[in-house]
Amino acid sequence: MAVAITDALPPKRRSKSAEAKRYGFFPGCVAKESCTELFNSTLLLADKLGIELVELTAASCCGASVLNDVNRDVARVLNARTYAQAEALGLDDVITICSTCTGHMRAANKELLEDESRMEQANGILGKFNTSYKGTVSVRHLLWMLIDDIGLDELSKMVVNPLKGLKVAPFYGCHIIRPESVNGWESARNPHSLEDLITALGGEPVDYAGKTRCCGFHVQLEKDGIAANMVGQNMRIAKDAGAEAVLTPCPLCHLALDGYQADSAARWGRTDLPTFHLPQLVALALGVDATRLGLKRHVISPGPVLQAHDLAPMHVA
Amino acid sequence: MGKITLDLFRYDQAVDDEPHRERIDIDFPETSTVLDALEYAKAEVDGSISFRRSCRSAICGSCSMNINGTTGLACKTPIRDVLRADNSVKIDPMPNFEPMKDMVVHMDPFWDKYARLKPYLQPADKDEDHERERRVSPEDMKKLVAVANCVMCATCYALCPVVSVDPSFAGPAAIAYAYRFIEDTRDSKQAERVAQISDDYLWLCAHCYACSYCPKHVDPQDRIIDTKRRSIALGQTDAPGPRHALVVAKTIKQTGMLAENEVIAGTIGRFNFKGLLKVMPLGLRMASKGKIPPLFMHPVQKVEEIRTIFESMEVPVA
Numbered sequence: 119m120a121v122a123i124t125d126a127l128p129p130k131r132r133s134k135s136a137e138a139k140r141y142g143f144f145p146g147c148v149a150k151e152s153c154t155e156l157f158n159s160t161l162l163l164a165d166k167l168g169i170e171l172v173e174l175t176a177a178s179c180c181g182a183s184v185l186n187d188v189n190r191d192v193a194r195v196l197n198a199r200t201y202a203q204a205e206a207l208g209l210d211d212v213i214t215i216c217s218t219c220t221g222h223m224r225a226a227n228k229e230l231l232e233d234e235s236r237m238e239q240a241n242g243i244l245g246k247f248n249t250s251y252k253g254t255v256s257v258r259h260l261l262w263m264l265i266d267d268i269g270l271d272e273l274s275k276m277v278v279n280p281l282k283g284l285k286v287a288p289f290y291g292c293h294i295i296r297p298e299s300v301n302g303w304e305s306a307r308n309p310h311s312l313e314d315l316i317t318a319l320g321g322e323p324v325d326y327a328g329k330t331r332c333c334g335f336h337v338q339l340e341k342d343g344i345a346a347n348m349v350g351q352n353m354r355i356a357k358d359a360g361a362e363a364v365l366t367p368c369p370l371c372h373l374a375l376d377g378y379q380a381d382s383a384a385r386w387g388r389t390d391l392p393t394f395h396l397p398q399l400v401a402l403a404l405g406v407d408a409t410r411l412g413l414k415r416h417v418i419s420p421g422p423v424l425q426a427h428d429l430a431p432m433h434v435a
Numbered sequence: 436m437g438k439i440t441l442d443l444f445r446y447d448q449a450v451d452d453e454p455h456r457e458r459i460d461i462d463f464p465e466t467s468t469v470l471d472a473l474e475y476a477k478a479e480v481d482g483s484i485s486f487r488r489s490c491r492s493a494i495c496g497s498c499s500m501n502i503n504g505t506t507g508l509a510c511k512t513p514i515r516d517v518l519r520a521d522n523s524v525k526i527d528p529m530p531n532f533e534p535m536k537d538m539v540v541h542m543d544p545f546w547d548k549y550a551r552l553k554p555y556l557q558p559a560d561k562d563e564d565h566e567r568e569r570r571v572s573p574e575d576m577k578k579l580v581a582v583a584n585c586v587m588c589a590t591c592y593a594l595c596p597v598v599s600v601d602p603s604f605a606g607p608a609a610i611a612y613a614y615r616f617i618e619d620t621r622d623s624k625q626a627e628r629v630a631q632i633s634d635d636y637l638w639l640c641a642h643c644y645a646c647s648y649c650p651k652h653v654d655p656q657d658r659i660i661d662t663k664r665r666s667i668a669l670g671q672t673d674a675p676g677p678r679h680a681l682v683v684a685k686t687i688k689q690t691g692m693l694a695e696n697e698v699i700a701g702t703i704g705r706f707n708f709k710g711l712l713k714v715m716p717l718g719l720r721m722a723s724k725g726k727i728p729p730l731f732m733h734p735v736q737k738v739e740e741i742r743t744i745f746e747s748m749e750v751p752v753a
Contacts, residue, residue, distance in 0.1 A: 147692045147693040147694075147695070148695070150692070151694075151695045151728040151729060152695055152727070152728045153726070175735065175736050176691075176735055176736035176737045176740075177691075177735065178691040178735060178741050179687045179691065179692050179693045181687075182683060182693050183642045184642075184679065184680050184684075185680075185683065185687065186660045186664075187663045187664055187667065187676075187677075188664065188667060188680050188681060188684045188750060188751050189664070189684075189748060189750045189751070190661075190664065191748060192684075192744065192750045195744050195748065196687070199740060199741070199744065221644075243743070243744055243747045243748070246743055246747065247737075247739075247740045247743060249740070292642070292643040292644050292645070293642075293644070296643070296644035296645065297644050297647035297654075297656075298647070299647075306648075307505050307648075327504055331596055331643075331645075332641045332643035334596070334597075334600075335641075336641050336642040337638075337639055337640070339679060339699065339702045339703060339714075340636075340638050340639055340676050340679070341601070341636070341639055341675075342713065343600075343601075344597065344600060344601055344639065344641075347601070348596055348597075348600055351599065351600060377717050377720065377721060378717070380720065381716075381717070414724065414725070415725050415726055416724060417721060417724055
């Protein structure tokens with residue numbers, strides 16, 4: 119299928135951070151709270167790849183797509199403060215490990231860089247505590263960094279524990295692809311970076327209609343059953359297409375997919391697909407000790423499928 | 436010219452029990468649109484192929500359909516952008532609608548939700564002077580132009596994942612239109628309109644941005660956010676959606692972080708025991724694996740800067 123949009127994208131530049139293998143790191147709230155396995159496996163993967171992730175420890179929440187509902191400008195100013203911290207450390211890339219952080223931080227950055235009045239507004243407020251944002255930061259997801267800066271060929275050479283025969287359904291999470299005007303790293307309608315990565319790790323990507331759909335995380339508390347149904351709908355299609363596991367770059371998707379499949383079974387049938395965080399599966403293939411990846415912290419244990427494919431013994435999950 | 440296969444959804448609700456697929460081969464230039472190809476097939480191969488169309492230039496909003504799994508206007512979709520490896524294009528009716536005949540669907544639920552909004556101006560002085568011109572400043576008009584471009588093609592409604600599991604959701608276009616009247620300085624029914632759209636589950640929007648594929652750049656997702664903000668400003672805060680937004684703001688202001696535990700309790704309502712009981716099974720499933728967010732959030736470094744930002748901008752919090 120021809121994908122016209124990606125053809126028109128500007129060539130990808132190599133950042134100072136990529137040259138120095140030293141990146142600003144924005145873990146986001148969920149990786150520091152309920153999904154600490156994501157935070158830990160990201161650091162283990164970085165170690166394996168020989169790159170330094172400098173955590174922005176004074177950073178605030180990105181706004182999580184919710185803060186816009188109370189004020190149009192506050193998330194942008196909070197994110198400008200985060201970028202200023204990266205600049206102060208001499209870092210021009212901020213690496214995220216959450217689709218929602220990626221989309222909302224990029225949207226804020228785009229507004230700051232494209233609209234002088236918004237940059238002035240932000241710096242006016244940051245000035246109250248002697249901070250300013252110069253506009254030199256790019257927000258990039260770990261997935262993009264792996265593909266652009268390390269490279270799929272290089273990654274596949276580093277694989278010591280290939281995911282041989284493991285059928286993995288990619289689940290992108292909305293905010294890493296949409297809106298395309300904000301993300302634009304790949305086609306939003308037909309992304310394939312996760313498939314490419316799964317292939318490079320020796321696994322088999324599963325093609326299914328749900329991969330770019332929504333997990334329902336953001337409306338799980340607004341009305342009973344909505345998120346569970348959205349999860350069930352997508353996991354049913356994935357399972358029917360032959361998937362044995364799911365891979366997602368977003369911890370919000372992970373929480374919904376991992377948590378709600380038990381509730382969605384009544385309407386959509388049992389699916390029980392274990393849902394890996396992006397760095398967990400990459401680290402596993404690159405030979406990081408599976409017991410350190412927090413695989414026991416999943417509601418749906420990945421143990422059986424890992425054991426069936428000889429990737430890790432049952433007891434690690 | 437090249438050989439192109441149209442892989443079509445065929446169904447006539449009046450006679451067929453089940454839909455079936457039909458593959459039609461045509462000689463047709465790839466530079467044309469999907470609608471051109473359908474019109475050619477209807478004229479030259481099978482006159483019974485049914486689809487809605489009128490203007491052929493993305494103004495009438497009639498020809499939205501599902502093309503290779505994503506929905507959009509057939510008249511605005513070049514064939515070469517969607518041609519699959521075997522030179523075929525798969526065409527289906529819009530999802531989230533009941534099919535009537537081939538690509539023609541029953542649009543009634545979409546129109547019903549629009550009609551509920553009373554989509555016409557209701558000025559306060561409507562009975563006083565019918566001849567008087569009611570002027571809007573260019574500044575105020577700016578808020579309305581995006582929605583004024585809506586051609587009601589229902590692409591957003593067909594793409595909406597919430598509609599697909601809960602047809603009671605108003606859907607993106609209806610909320611965008613509600614916003615268009617709520618923000619119109621000539622209208623006098625702001626409070627009633629906000630209350631009505633809140634009842635139609637304004638807050639069920641999943642923030643997925645599927646409606647950012649709008650072919651007319653109405654950006655319904657941004658209009659939904661604008662409408663939520665307006666509803667909070669007008670005091671519509673006693674529902675899980677607005678409580679969620681306000682408690683998220685509160686925890687970020689206090690700690691710099693979105694404190695998961697407090698947000699869950701604050702959204703459901705701390706004393707809503709029935710509601711809290713409902714999330715217990717999931718909570719226990721997660722807790723049994725050690726997925727327990729910290730009960731007390733340690734503030735991030737220099738949290739006072741974050742509080743300064745919230746206070747300078749007078750951000751409402753729970």
